[in-house]
Amino acid sequence: MTTPxxxxxxxxxxxTPDAPRIAVRGEAHLEVDPEIARIGVTVASRGKxxxxxxxxxxxxxxxxxxxxxxxxxxVERVETGAFSISPELKDKGRGERVHAYHGRVHITxxxxxxxxxxxxxxxxxxxxxxxxxxPWWALRPGSxxxxxxRQQAVxxxxxxAREYAEALGTSLVALVELADIGAEDAQxxxxxxxxxxxxxxxxxxPAALDLEPQRQTVQAxxxxxxxxxxxxxx
Numbered sequence: 001m002t003t004p005x006x007x008x009x010x011x012x013x014x015x016t017p018d019a020p021r022i023a024v025r026g027e028a029h030l031e032v033d034p035e036i037a038r039i040g041v042t043v044a045s046r047g048k049x050x051x052x053x054x055x056x057x058x059x060x061x062x063x064x065x066x067x068x069x070x071x072x073x074x075v076e077r078v079e080t081g082a083f084s085i086s087p088e089l090k091d092k093g094r095g096e097r098v099h100a101y102h103g104r105v106h107i108t109x110x111x112x113x114x115x116x117x118x119x120x121x122x123x124x125x126x127x128x129x130x131x132x133x134x135p136w137w138a139l140r141p142g143s144x145x146x147x148x149x150r151q152q153a154v155x156x157x158x159x160x161a162r163e164y165a166e167a168l169g170t171s172l173v174a175l176v177e178l179a180d181i182g183a184e185d186a187q188x189x190x191x192x193x194x195x196x197x198x199x200x201x202x203x204x205x206p207a208a209l210d211l212e213p214q215r216q217t218v219q220a221x222x223x224x225x226x227x228x229x230x231x232x233x234x
Contacts, residue, residue: 019227021176022164026157028149030218035143036076037111037213039134041068041124045103054085057103060128064107067127071120074113081106111135119208126206137214149220154178157224168231176225 015021043060047053061080068078083105090099111117117135125132139145157178165172 015227018230019173020230022161022172022226022228024157024160024164024224024226026153026155026160026222026224028152028156028220030145030149030152031215032139032145032218034137034213034216035112035139037114037117037135037137039109039111039117039121039124039132039136041107041109042131042133043105043107043127044129044131046129047101050085050087050101053101053103057085057105060130061105061107064124064127064130067123068107068109068120071111071113071116074111074116075109076112077110079108081108114211114213118211121211122206122209135211137216139216139218145216145218146220149218150180150222153220153222154224157222161224161226165226165228168228170229170231173227173229176227177223179223181221181223
């Protein structure tokens, strides 16, 4: 490492007796309510004829989408993922003889109104050959909780450095460096609600599930370096 010349305006990368440095780490751990809940919906069909299987899948997919979209602003986003229609060959016999055709469409829905979440999941699960997975709780990437965690981590770093300086009978002079070493995004809940599949819908709407949102953990950490006035030792 090159030592700056006496007249070099750059600060030394280390502390000196005239400008001792303090290096600290500031951390924050917050628990906050989730902002969104995601559910996965898989619609399936099965038939002896390819066209019949595809028609059934199209109808059931439209029914599921209409049901989800009927909740209006409670649903923030709806996306269609993988789609497949595939033949099932007979186990016995020669040749490529098709026993049946299987169709599948996967839908992801993102809800912000948790009062509607239990109802929409049970109604979806009550549809024909429909499976529901979730919910997975999460915060939005731009959630204010992330900003609050970062600010709290900085405040803790300043407080810790100030306490060290006070223990030496001196005070902080200047901030030399503040390094963000990562504010970890909250991880959505990875547990699963029981997956459900029904061959036919019930005559009456099912009772809504009581789904309690899981609190999210938000973390942030920073490294900070300060200069302090030279302490006096007696």
